[in-house]
Amino acid sequence: MSEQQQTLEELQHIKTMMERSSRFISLSGLSGISAGICALIGAWFAGRKINCWLNGDCGLNRLMRESDLQLLNDLIWIALITFAAALISAFFFTYLRSRKNNTPMWGAATIRLFWNTAIPIAVGGLFLIRLMQLGEFELVAPGCLIFYGLALVNASKYTLGEVRYLGYGQLVLGILNLWLIGYGLYFWAIGFGILHIFYGIVMWYKYERQ
Amino acid sequence: MNLIEQLNKIFDNRVRLGIMSALMVNEEVNFNELKELLGITDGNLASHLKALEESGTIKVQKGFIGRKTNTTYAVTKAGEKAFKAHIAALEKMINSTK
Numbered sequence: 001m002s003e004q005q006q007t008l009e010e011l012q013h014i015k016t017m018m019e020r021s022s023r024f025i026s027l028s029g030l031s032g033i034s035a036g037i038c039a040l041i042g043a044w045f046a047g048r049k050i051n052c053w054l055n056g057d058c059g060l061n062r063l064m065r066e067s068d069l070q071l072l073n074d075l076i077w078i079a080l081i082t083f084a085a086a087l088i089s090a091f092f093f094t095y096l097r098s099r100k101n102n103t104p105m106w107g108a109a110t111i112r113l114f115w116n117t118a119i120p121i122a123v124g125g126l127f128l129i130r131l132m133q134l135g136e137f138e139l140v141a142p143g144c145l146i147f148y149g150l151a152l153v154n155a156s157k158y159t160l161g162e163v164r165y166l167g168y169g170q171l172v173l174g175i176l177n178l179w180l181i182g183y184g185l186y187f188w189a190i191g192f193g194i195l196h197i198f199y200g201i202v203m204w205y206k207y208e209r210q
Numbered sequence: 211m212n213l214i215e216q217l218n219k220i221f222d223n224r225v226r227l228g229i230m231s232a233l234m235v236n237e238e239v240n241f242n243e244l245k246e247l248l249g250i251t252d253g254n255l256a257s258h259l260k261a262l263e264e265s266g267t268i269k270v271q272k273g274f275i276g277r278k279t280n281t282t283y284a285v286t287k288a289g290e291k292a293f294k295a296h297i298a299a300l301e302k303m304i305n306s307t308k
Binding site: 008 | 224234246300
């Protein structure tokens with residue numbers, strides 16, 4: 001019956017318009033995979049640096065105070081480069097997807113998503129910088145995971161709902177890490193690396209596979 | 211009972227449905243965002259917005275961002291009620307023909 005068909009189409013039209021205008025839906029699964037790979041590479045470099053410092057190789061003498069600062073400096077650089085690479089690659093894949101789907105990438109929905117992710121991350125970042133200034137390095141890795149997890153749970157309202165589960169995963173890892181101090185780099189690699197890749201594959205499989 | 215009579219004539223158009231859908235889930239939406247969302251021309255959009263405004267379904271707020279005009283639209287209480295009733299009627303129509 002054509003009247004029924006038409007009514008159904010109208011309801012569908014209403015639904016997609018509501019989604020399109022209120023949620024940022026171009027987030028690509030490939031973004032998750034690429035961010036995860038960046039994180040694993042970053043973690044590998046950081047692990048090598050720390051080992052090198054522990055063994056007293058590569059000109060970093062563990063017993064000297066300057067070498068601590070040198071290590072810290074190197075680790076911060078690795079973290080910044082990793083973060084930038086992950087962000088750029090994620091942006092790139094999302095841009096490709098939004099172009100393919102013909103959905104606008106920059107709009108009210110994107111701005112809303114941006115602010116709701118940026119606030120917990122910025123607050124977390126400041127908190128962690130202060131922790132490092134006070135010399136509490138053990139809490140940096142769990143802190144990263146916890147604040148990032150909270151940011152994702154918050155962001156899930158403004159983009160694909162599944163982001164919430166990625167956030168829960170990060171939160172669980174971050175909290176576990178609070179009681180397993182010293183394994184920060186492993187938790188970091190699992191959370192930012194493996195969870196992202198897993199999430200990305202699932203999302204890609206669910207929404208983008210043709 | 212004629213189900214079609216329960217549908218609201220004011221929403222009997224794709225563009226108007228799109229406008230209402232966007233306004234239902236956002237506090238306010240400006241003209242350019244609506245245009246981009248619906249992919250239609252200025253004139254077409256403006257005439258539908260005018261019709262919705264005149265029926266008291268939406269309210270218009272004219273403002274400025276710097277020197278550029280920024281007109282935002284929001285749904286009125288009455289409009290929200292009417293649109294919900296319209297969707298309920300659509301749903302009822304589908305269910306009754308199943």
